[in-house]
Amino acid sequence: MPGFFMLVTPQSMHFAEPLPLASGRTIRGYDLAYETYGTLNADRSNAVLVCHALNASHHVAGVYAGQPKSEGWWDNMIGPGKPVDTRRFFVIGINNLGSCFGSTGPMHTHPDTGEVYGADFPVVTVEDWVNAQARLLDRLGIPTLAAVLGGSLGGMQALSWTLQHPERVRHAVVVASAPNLNAENIAFNEVARRAIVTDPDFHGGHFYRHGVVPKRGLRIARMVGHITYLSDDVMNAKFGRQLRDGLALKYSTQDIEFQIESYLRHQGDKFSDYFDANTYLLITRALDYFDPARAHGGDLSRALARAQASFMLVSFSTDWRFSPRRSREIVKALLDNRRRVSYAEIDAPHGHDAFLLDDPRYLQVVRAYFENQVAHG
Amino acid sequence: MPGFFMLVTPQSMHFAEPLPLASGRTIRGYDLAYETYGTLNADRSNAVLVCHALNASHHVAGVYAGQPKSEGWWDNMIGPGKPVDTRRFFVIGINNLGSCFGSTGPMHTHPDTGEVYGADFPVVTVEDWVNAQARLLDRLGIPTLAAVLGGSLGGMQALSWTLQHPERVRHAVVVASAPNLNAENIAFNEVARRAIVTDPDFHGGHFYRHGVVPKRGLRIARMVGHITYLSDDVMNAKFGRQLRDGLALKYSTQDIEFQIESYLRHQGDKFSDYFDANTYLLITRALDYFDPARAHGGDLSRALARAQASFMLVSFSTDWRFSPRRSREIVKALLDNRRRVSYAEIDAPHGHDAFLLDDPRYLQVVRAYFENQVAHG
Numbered sequence: 001m002p003g004f005f006m007l008v009t010p011q012s013m014h015f016a017e018p019l020p021l022a023s024g025r026t027i028r029g030y031d032l033a034y035e036t037y038g039t040l041n042a043d044r045s046n047a048v049l050v051c052h053a054l055n056a057s058h059h060v061a062g063v064y065a066g067q068p069k070s071e072g073w074w075d076n077m078i079g080p081g082k083p084v085d086t087r088r089f090f091v092i093g094i095n096n097l098g099s100c101f102g103s104t105g106p107m108h109t110h111p112d113t114g115e116v117y118g119a120d121f122p123v124v125t126v127e128d129w130v131n132a133q134a135r136l137l138d139r140l141g142i143p144t145l146a147a148v149l150g151g152s153l154g155g156m157q158a159l160s161w162t163l164q165h166p167e168r169v170r171h172a173v174v175v176a177s178a179p180n181l182n183a184e185n186i187a188f189n190e191v192a193r194r195a196i197v198t199d200p201d202f203h204g205g206h207f208y209r210h211g212v213v214p215k216r217g218l219r220i221a222r223m224v225g226h227i228t229y230l231s232d233d234v235m236n237a238k239f240g241r242q243l244r245d246g247l248a249l250k251y252s253t254q255d256i257e258f259q260i261e262s263y264l265r266h267q268g269d270k271f272s273d274y275f276d277a278n279t280y281l282l283i284t285r286a287l288d289y290f291d292p293a294r295a296h297g298g299d300l301s302r303a304l305a306r307a308q309a310s311f312m313l314v315s316f317s318t319d320w321r322f323s324p325r326r327s328r329e330i331v332k333a334l335l336d337n338r339r340r341v342s343y344a345e346i347d348a349p350h351g352h353d354a355f356l357l358d359d360p361r362y363l364q365v366v367r368a369y370f371e372n373q374v375a376h377g
Numbered sequence: 378m379p380g381f382f383m384l385v386t387p388q389s390m391h392f393a394e395p396l397p398l399a400s401g402r403t404i405r406g407y408d409l410a411y412e413t414y415g416t417l418n419a420d421r422s423n424a425v426l427v428c429h430a431l432n433a434s435h436h437v438a439g440v441y442a443g444q445p446k447s448e449g450w451w452d453n454m455i456g457p458g459k460p461v462d463t464r465r466f467f468v469i470g471i472n473n474l475g476s477c478f479g480s481t482g483p484m485h486t487h488p489d490t491g492e493v494y495g496a497d498f499p500v501v502t503v504e505d506w507v508n509a510q511a512r513l514l515d516r517l518g519i520p521t522l523a524a525v526l527g528g529s530l531g532g533m534q535a536l537s538w539t540l541q542h543p544e545r546v547r548h549a550v551v552v553a554s555a556p557n558l559n560a561e562n563i564a565f566n567e568v569a570r571r572a573i574v575t576d577p578d579f580h581g582g583h584f585y586r587h588g589v590v591p592k593r594g595l596r597i598a599r600m601v602g603h604i605t606y607l608s609d610d611v612m613n614a615k616f617g618r619q620l621r622d623g624l625a626l627k628y629s630t631q632d633i634e635f636q637i638e639s640y641l642r643h644q645g646d647k648f649s650d651y652f653d654a655n656t657y658l659l660i661t662r663a664l665d666y667f668d669p670a671r672a673h674g675g676d677l678s679r680a681l682a683r684a685q686a687s688f689m690l691v692s693f694s695t696d697w698r699f700s701p702r703r704s705r706e707i708v709k710a711l712l713d714n715r716r717r718v719s720y721a722e723i724d725a726p727h728g729h730d731a732f733l734l735d736d737p738r739y740l741q742v743v744r745a746y747f748e749n750q751v752a753h754g
Contacts, residue, residue: 022628023626024628025628119630119631123630180618181618182612182613183609183612183613183615183616183617183618183637184607184609184612184613186618186635186637186638187600187604187612187638187641188604190600190635190637190638190641190642191600191601191604191641193630193631194596194600194642194645195597197631198596198597199593200577205631216576219571219575220568220571220572220575220597223564223567223571227561227564227565227568232559232561235559235560235561235564236559236561238560239560240559240560241557241559241560241668241671249400249666251399251400251401251402251499251500252662253500253570253574253655253658253659253662254496254574254658257662257665258560258563258567258665260560260563260564261567264564264567264568265567281630281631282630284630285629285630285634288634289626289628294618
């Protein structure tokens with residue numbers, strides 16, 4: 001639908017009652033930011049929940065009035081006539097607790113103390129997020145999801161939905177995800193966290209009080225993260241060994257010499273202007289902790305026995321952050337439980353980021369799943 | 378030879394005359410630290426030069442008197458009865474210019490100004506190092522090398538020897554190396570450099586004057602580097618998702634939760650205690666710049682046409698820093714020039730670090746090459 005813009009408005013819901021968290025702590029008096037697209041049908045059976053990954057929010061699709069370049073982060077996937085077609089489905093995007101994009105997070109005020117949370121914001125897990133999302137659905141009057149959908153960390157939430165609320169999910173679409181982080185994934189997260197925490201402007205997580213932001217740490221965190229989102233191939237194709245300033249070497253250790261350096265520094269600078277350092281710590285920790293097999297002695301098949309949903313898994317051949325092998329572990333564990341599973345391994349050059357991009361085979365696979373499976377129960 | 382220790386003594390050679398550098402600058406009045414093992418034969422034909430990688434030195438083999446645990450970094454490869462047998466070969470280890478282990482580097486005094494070099498130490502390239510090494514060999518009275526040998530960045534120096542001084546090298550042994558860095562390699566170097574340069578204790582590279590060391594940056598640099606030295610598989614085997622303190626999660630973003638975090642922090646701490654920040658910048662830049670094909674329009678085959686040596690290339694299956702594909706590029710370019718090339722791709726789980734470890738097939742392959750090829754001209 002060229003020239004068509006779906007205008008959307010962010011909303012917010014307040015929750016007074018305490019939410020128990022995996023850590024044993026609780027959080028109360030919090031807000032969840034969310035958006036909806038399409039119309040809930042009469043029997044409330046066409047709701048699709050979209051869960052977001054590290055650097056995203058409830059603004060999944062559409063644009064804000066008067067801001068034509070404000071497309072949601074999965075606008076190529078969700079909207080009228082798109083793979084998740086909002087003419088048929090009622091789609092909900094929720095911003096997770098601890099985020100810095102609207103829901104209650106570390107830069108907000110603790111209702112008991114009147115102080116900004118900062119480092120005192122409770123550690124939240126994928127399971128906590130799912131429980132918070134379930135409460136929002138309760139308030140919206142949605143008993144059951146036609147589908148829950150997410151990529152990367154969002155895929156972990158989708159998977160967790162099928163385990164925590166098996167009776168409320170008919171389909172789960174888990175894209176570019178993994179059943180847990182491996183040691184290398186945790187290692188990269190830890191580098192990012194150490195860069196932030198050891199930035200003198202972090203002040204133990206209470207930098208708000210000092211009127212500073214640990215930008216140095218955030219820049220490094222984003223640079224290292226960004227490397228893991230891209231494939232070797234796409235980096236070589238886009239940047240290779242190109243110099244930023246033509247052919248002459250500068251012979252400098254601190255100036256930018258190669259295009260890839262310029263690109264990474266730019267990504268780091270942008271990110272440090274808007275992303276909250278405590279949120280970065282919280283979200284990377286939620287990633288580290290996610291491990292449904294843990295309570296079952298590491299046996300993923302036993303862990304997934306609770307799931308009743310039908311599943312669609314998608315992975316990308318050059319994704320080395322969450323490789324196809326990790327998706328296949330989930331597929332195998334579901335098949336061990338005789339669950340219905342579709343699995344697509346897309347041969348795409350873009351690495352982990354492919355889940356946000358316009359690969360036509362990928363979009364078609366998701367479209368077909370929603371048209372042929374989700375739409376029919 | 379169990380119970381046998383080769384006692385060694387570091388030496389140093391002063392060079393008064395200026396060395397022209399690739400950058401157009403020169404360096405004069407510098408010292409090179411080196412060690413030798415074995416005996417130079419009468420016709421001076423049994424010399425083997427060992428080039429070092431990022432975190433290593435001239436102390437390649439043997440131990441220092443009274444320090445039984447001071448084995449050189451390649452002590453499993455070089456010594457009496459070892460793959461590079463010092464009963465037959467006269468082996469030389471040299472510490473490169475700009476290092477922090479003995480040769481003149483950023484923490485030494487500029488002879489013209491009387492000030493510590495710091496960030497003013499000239500940028501040095503692989504080619505500069507090779508030229509400095511060649512001058513040392515001149516002073517030692519060694520016209521021709523039986524072999525030049527190195528792993529990783531050391532392999533780049535070995536390759537460069539065959540191009541800069543083709544008539545002085547009979548054999549080149551290039552282990553776990555690459556014809557240049559790709560975009561991802563440069564990207565990881567840039568993350569490390571930014572962590573160091575943006576550490577408030579870096580002071581533009583003149584931290585010595587301030588009595589501080591940019592340890593935060595060095596720690597991050599080492600952590601990210603370390604991840605790239607290990608394979609996914611070996612990280613999962615060694616650490617996996619093991620918690621440091623048993624079974625209970627702490628639910629903390631700043632405390633150590635997983636063993637891999639503890640390991641990486643320890644590596645970072647150790648490194649920041651002894652490695653010089655300016656040296657780290659210089660050596661990673663030398664890696665970035667190395668690209669013999671650059672002067673030939675990117676054509677590696679044309680670049681290697683100058684080489685006259687015979688070659689042995691070794692790569693490791695799980696090395697994702699310098700993958701076997703990168704070694705095969707060198708092999709192909711040499712074969713294009715009808716050079717004699719042996720190539721071994723070792724199926725080893727340890728990633729890039731494998732070149733320093735005790736894989737018996739690897740050690741045997743190098744042993745056989747030295748016994749059957751190098752020893753016979």
